[in-house]
Amino acid sequence: MSDGASGQTLQVFYDGDCPLCRAEIDHYRGCAGADRLAFVDVGRTVAAPTLGPDLDRDTALRRFHVRTADGGLVSGAEAFARLWTTLPGWRWLGRLLDRRVFGRRPALMIAEVAYRLFLPLRPRLARLIARRS
Secondary structure, X not given: OOOOOOOOOEEEEEOOOOHHHHHHHHHHHOOOOHHHEEEEEOOOOOOHHXXXXXXXXXXXXXXXXXXXXXXXXXXXXXXXXXXXXXOHHHHHHHHHHOHHHHOOOHHHHHHHHHHHHHHHHHHHHHHHHHHHO
16 A cells, blocks of 8 residues: 555465466566565455454455555456556556556456456466466
C-alpha cells in the first residue's frame, strides 16, 4: 500500500512455498518499478493484519491477490493487470487487460478464464519445478 515514504503502490500476495510462484515473484522483484511493490509471502505469513480484514490466508493461497494503494483488493487476471501496470516493462500488457483504462475489456475476461483454467494445473507444475530444482 502507499505509505508516502516508500511510494509503494501495491501489496502483492504470493505463495512462497510454491516454487512456481516464487520463481515468478523473483522475476518481478528484479524488474524496474519493483521498489513500488510490497511482496507478502502468504505461505509464511498468517497474521490477519498483514493480509487485511477482507483476505484470509486460505483465500490468498488459492488465487493471486494484490491490494491497491487505496486499500482495494483484486484477484486473478485483474490482479496481474494491476501488477503489470506498475512495472514499466510489463505496462503494455497491464494496460491491455486493466479495466480502469478502457472499461471492461474482452482481453481481461479471456485472461480470467485462462487463469481459472491454469489454477488446477498449478500444483502439478509446482511439483515438476520442485523436482527439477
